Amino acid sequence: xxTAAPTLAYIALGxxxxxxxxxxxxxxxxLESVPGIRVTKVSSLLENPAxxxxxxxPPFLNAVAQIETTLEPRQLLQRLLDIEHELxxxxxLKWEPRQIDLDLLLFxxxxxxxxxxxxxxxxxxxxxxxxxxxxxxxxxxWHPVLKRTIADLLRDLPPAT
Numbered sequence: 001x002x003t004a005a006p007t008l009a010y011i012a013l014g015x016x017x018x019x020x021x022x023x024x025x026x027x028x029x030x031l032e033s034v035p036g037i038r039v040t041k042v043s044s045l046l047e048n049p050a051x052x053x054x055x056x057x058p059p060f061l062n063a064v065a066q067i068e069t070t071l072e073p074r075q076l077l078q079r080l081l082d083i084e085h086e087l088x089x090x091x092x093l094k095w096e097p098r099q100i101d102l103d104l105l106l107f108x109x110x111x112x113x114x115x116x117x118x119x120x121x122x123x124x125x126x127x128x129x130x131x132x133x134x135x136x137x138x139x140x141x142w143h144p145v146l147k148r149t150i151a152d153l154l155r156d157l158p159p160a161t
Contacts, residue, residue, distance in 0.1 A: 006038070006068035007110075009076065010138065012103040012121070012130050013063045016050055020061040023087060023100045028065060030083045037079070041066040043133035050097070051127070057097050064105070064133040073107045077117055080104060105130065109144045120145060125153045128160055 011031070015023040024045065032039050043064045050057035069076055080102040087100045105121045112119040120143055124130045131154040134141065139151035146153065 006070050007108040009067050009069055009107045010105040010134060010141065011065045011067060011080065012101075012105050012124075012134075013065060014060045014101040014103075014129070015099055016058045016060040017097045017099045021045060024061060024063055026087055027083055027100050027102060030086060031065065031067065031079075034071075034079050036070040037076070038068045039065050040068055041137040043136045046129065046133055048129040051129070053097065060129065062129045062133060064130065064137060066137055073104070073110060073112055073119060074117055076107070077104055103130075105134065106141060106143070109142065111144050126157075128154070128157055131157065 013024045013027055015021075017023075028039060028042060031037055045061045045063050048060050048062055050060055071079065084098075084100050084102055089098050089100050103121055103124075104117075104119060105124050107119045110119050121130070124134075125143060125146060131150060135150045135154045139149065141150045142148075143150065143153060
């Protein structure tokens with residue numbers, strides 16, 4: 001089932017295995033190929049140390065894409081999981097190195113808390129590697145739970161070390 005009018009949503013993209021930039025580009029191409037999804041903006045790629053996981057994890061490249069979609073949130077999440085799988089992501093351990101990681105950050109002004117689907121992303125406001133690229137393309141995007149803009153949330157983070 002699809003919604004009538006497109007919804008603006010934001011997807012975080014990250015990769016720390018293989019050709020990281022190529023993996024992100026491939027994910028964006030696959031995202032564009034999904035009926036009901038149109039990628040409208042993509043941030044710059046930012047390199048960041050891995051958060052969590054093994055101490056020797058390679059650094060990530062991260063980006064955020066703005067999309068317009070007529071898919072429902074659960075359908076969109078399933079497409080993201082399908083793309084991860086198609087690009088070789090295996091889910092064995094939490095925070096392990098991976099070819100691609102796609103996270104649904106915001107879906108319009110939706111607030112959803114269900115098993116396997118939490119919107120807005122529950123830790124996005126704590127993560128510079130999410131907020132920096134998101135603020136680059138959508139500084140005035142609104143966090144519907146915290147009632148703050150992305151630019152404000154980024155400004156409130158402690159300085160990068």
